[in-house]
Amino acid sequence: xxxxxxxxxxxxxxxxxxxxxxxxxxxxxxxxxxxxxxxxxxxxxxxxxxxxxxxxxxxxxxxxxxxxxxxxxxxxxxxxxxxxxxxxxxxxxxxxxxxxxxxxxxxxxxxxxxxxxxxxxxxxxxxxxxxxxxxxxxxxxxxxxxxxxxxxxxxxxxxxxxxxxxxxxxxxxxxxxxx
Amino acid sequence: xxxxxxxxxxxxxxxxxxxxxxxxxxxxxxxxxxxxxxxxxxxxxxxxxxxxxxxxxxxxxxxxxxxxxxxxxxxxxxxxxxxxxxxxxxxxxxxxxxxxxxxxxxxxxxxxxxxxxxxxxxxxxxxxxxxxxxxxxxxxxxxxxxxxxxxxxxxxxxxxxxxxxxxxxxxxxxxxxxxxxxxxxxxxxxxxxxxxxxxxxxxxxxxx
Amino acid sequence: xxxxxxxxxxxxxxxxxxxxxxxxxxxxxxxxxxxxxxxxxxxxxxxxxxxxxxxxxxxxxxxxxxxxxxxxxxxxxxxxxxxxxxxx
Numbered sequence: 001x002x003x004x005x006x007x008x009x010x011x012x013x014x015x016x017x018x019x020x021x022x023x024x025x026x027x028x029x030x031x032x033x034x035x036x037x038x039x040x041x042x043x044x045x046x047x048x049x050x051x052x053x054x055x056x057x058x059x060x061x062x063x064x065x066x067x068x069x070x071x072x073x074x075x076x077x078x079x080x081x082x083x084x085x086x087x088x089x090x091x092x093x094x095x096x097x098x099x100x101x102x103x104x105x106x107x108x109x110x111x112x113x114x115x116x117x118x119x120x121x122x123x124x125x126x127x128x129x130x131x132x133x134x135x136x137x138x139x140x141x142x143x144x145x146x147x148x149x150x151x152x153x154x155x156x157x158x159x160x161x162x163x164x165x166x167x168x169x170x171x172x173x174x175x176x177x178x179x
Numbered sequence: 180x181x182x183x184x185x186x187x188x189x190x191x192x193x194x195x196x197x198x199x200x201x202x203x204x205x206x207x208x209x210x211x212x213x214x215x216x217x218x219x220x221x222x223x224x225x226x227x228x229x230x231x232x233x234x235x236x237x238x239x240x241x242x243x244x245x246x247x248x249x250x251x252x253x254x255x256x257x258x259x260x261x262x263x264x265x266x267x268x269x270x271x272x273x274x275x276x277x278x279x280x281x282x283x284x285x286x287x288x289x290x291x292x293x294x295x296x297x298x299x300x301x302x303x304x305x306x307x308x309x310x311x312x313x314x315x316x317x318x319x320x321x322x323x324x325x326x327x328x329x330x331x332x333x334x335x336x337x338x339x340x341x342x343x344x345x346x347x348x349x350x351x352x353x354x355x356x357x358x359x360x361x362x363x364x365x366x367x368x369x370x371x372x373x374x375x376x377x378x379x380x381x382x383x384x385x386x387x
Numbered sequence: 388x389x390x391x392x393x394x395x396x397x398x399x400x401x402x403x404x405x406x407x408x409x410x411x412x413x414x415x416x417x418x419x420x421x422x423x424x425x426x427x428x429x430x431x432x433x434x435x436x437x438x439x440x441x442x443x444x445x446x447x448x449x450x451x452x453x454x455x456x457x458x459x460x461x462x463x464x465x466x467x468x469x470x471x472x473x474x475x
Contacts, residue, residue, distance in 0.1 A: 001405040004398035007452050011412055015444055018420045022440070023354065025424055026433070055332060080431040084238060086275075086325065090257050102257045102279045109325065111237065126330075131280050131319070148258050150238050152433055155352050158258060 026081055027154025033079045039072020039118065041089070041145050041162035048135050048173045061133035062173050066091070066105060070120045070145055072161050077149055078113040085110040086148040087118070087161075091128065093141035103128055140167030223249040223348035228262055228271065229358030234324030235260070235273055242359035245273065247348030254281060254318055255343075260350040261322060267336040271347055274322040277330055280340070281318030318343050404458025408451050415450075419443035 001007050044067040053059040068089065077085060088107040094100050105124035110116050130138060145162035217226045226247050230239045239245070247262055255261065257276050264271045319340035323330040335341065364371040400408065419440060427436025 001408050002399055004452060004454070007398070007408060010409070011448060011451055014412055014416055018416050019440070022420050022424055022436070026427075026436070027352075029428060080427060080433050080436075086238065086258070088258055100279075100281060104257045104277045109237065126277065146258055148260075151353060153354055156260070156350060158256075 023153050027151065030079070030081045030151055030154050030157070033077075035076030036159060037072065037074050037076050037161055039070065039074070039145065039162040041072075041143060041164055042069045043067070043143055043164055043168045044069055044121075046168055046170060048171055050173055050175075059133070061129055062135050064124075064128040064135055064170060066124045066128065066143070068106075068120075068122060068124075068143065070118055070122075070162065072118045072145065074110065074116040074118060074147065074161065075113055077147070077159075078116055081151045081154060083111075083150050083152045085116065086150060087145065088148075089124075089143060089145050091141045091143050093138060093167075095130070095132070095139065096137050099131075101130070135170045135173065138170050140169040142167050221248040221348065222251055223247045225262075225271070225347055228273070228347075229361045230273055231270060231362070232272075232324075234326050235275070236326045238325055239273065239353070240355075242356055242362050244354040244358045245350045246352035246354075248351050249346065249348035255279060255320060255346070255349060261320070262347045262350065263322070263341055263345045264347060265334065265336050265338065265341070265345055268334065272322075272324075272331070272334060273350070274324045274327075274331055276320050277323045278321040279318055280320075320346070398452075398454040400454055400458035401460075401462050403461040408458060412447065412451050415447045416444065419447065 001010060046067075047065045048062050049065065050060055051063050053061055070089065074085060074087075086107065086109055088104045090102050090104045092100075092102050103126075105126050105128050106122060107125065108118075108120075110118075143164045144160055146158065146160050149157045149159070151157075218224060220226075228245050228247060230241055230243045230245060233241060245262070255276055257279055259276045260273065261276055262271050262273050319342060321330055321332075322341060331341075332339070364374070423436045423439035423443065426439055427433055
């Protein structure tokens with residue numbers, strides 16, 4: 001501490017340790033917030049159409065279109081260490097061979113508490129297809145709304161905010177209705 | 180410019196220089212031990228990574244630090260943020276899992292044989308508490324960055340699905356901004372050499 | 388003139404001053420950290436925490452780093468110069 005350089009050195013070293021401890025304390029404080037909000041999720045309709053794969057020309061496969069209704073109040077999840085909430089709606093099914101499939105069909109990023117009340121009537125954002133190119137032998141699927149809480153500093157947490165009460169079957173493929 | 184430092188070195192002798200080098204080497208060695216130890220605990224080849232691209236904004240920006248784990252035989256779920264490296268790809272990519280298609284086998288045939296052999300060795304008493312042979316997980320994954328409109332197929336270098344072996348780990352924890360030093364050094368390589376040079380000189384000349 | 392600038396840049400302070408500076412840094416920074424955490428947690432805002440921390444550390448920096456006269460109040464009392472004794 002005998003010269004200005006030594007004082008600046010000492011000051012910044014101690015400040016860095018303090019900041020790291022502070023960040024650790026903030027990360028730990030996230031564990032005090034244990035909200036687990038539940039919402040409603042219902043599937044309005046499921047339709048299956050054949051189509052051509054855009055990526056592999058010549059390959060035709062069946063695509064599923066899901067219309068759904070989500071309502072949930074996720075405001076309890078927002079605390080000082082919440083940076084954003086990543087919501088995603090996924091379809092879960094186990095096909096005849098015992099292969100478990102999880103497909104995310106819709107997602108949304110919620111960045112502020114004011115936007116955390118979700119009321120969405122929507123359609124799947126992402127292409128919903130099966131690895132066998134057909135939904136003929138696929139048993140009914142469960143749909144669930146999951147969220148990923150991303151903190152400003154610390155551990156990422158996951159949770160489920162809604163689930164369909166009964167599995168929703170896939171209808172047989174319809175012929176494509178051209179406009 | 181360094182006349183005084185050179186005089187000091189000459190006065191203290193070659194032993195002193197060697198001692199300083201040894202101190203330097205032990206610092207580097209312990210750093211390496213901690214890094215590799217962390218990699219063993221988390222089962223990931225690179226347990227701490229810096230975000231390099233903006234494809235996961237607004238969650239992760241360039242320069243953020245991510246902590247990864249890669250638990251063996253635990254399946255990945257949709258919504259997990261994974262860091263993966265495709266063979267032929269140059270840099271690891273941090274994106275979120277969009278689809279998982281997989282099966283958990285109870286035990287492979289080789290594991291079953293080993294378990295049976297173990298029971299035979301331990302005698303016919305049979306009252307041996309055995310842990311279940313490790314279940315094997317085979318998964319195919321599809322990923323997408325939050326900030327991208329389409330999934331990552333174009334980044335897979337010809338693969339249709341990502342496999343478990345391509346994944347370095349899944350993101351568990353997050354520290355903002357800290358990694359910006361590595362990005363600055365990547366973008367300005369002269370800075371990296373200058374920093375290393377100064378550090379080397381200071382390490383040799385410091386008396387403590 | 389050169390000496391004056393050199394002294395200014397080096398900013399030497401006496402031993403009592405160094406003890407004082409060390410205590411101030413440690414105690415003040417710890418208290419500021421704790422207070423910013425509590426304030427931010429109470430108001431549920433990270434901006435408050437880091438704002439308070441920046442302000443607080445700036446104040447501590449200005450108190451500790453420059454060579455204030457309070458730190459040079461107890462200069463070292465050197466013994467008087469002794470004339471070299473002649474050895475016959």
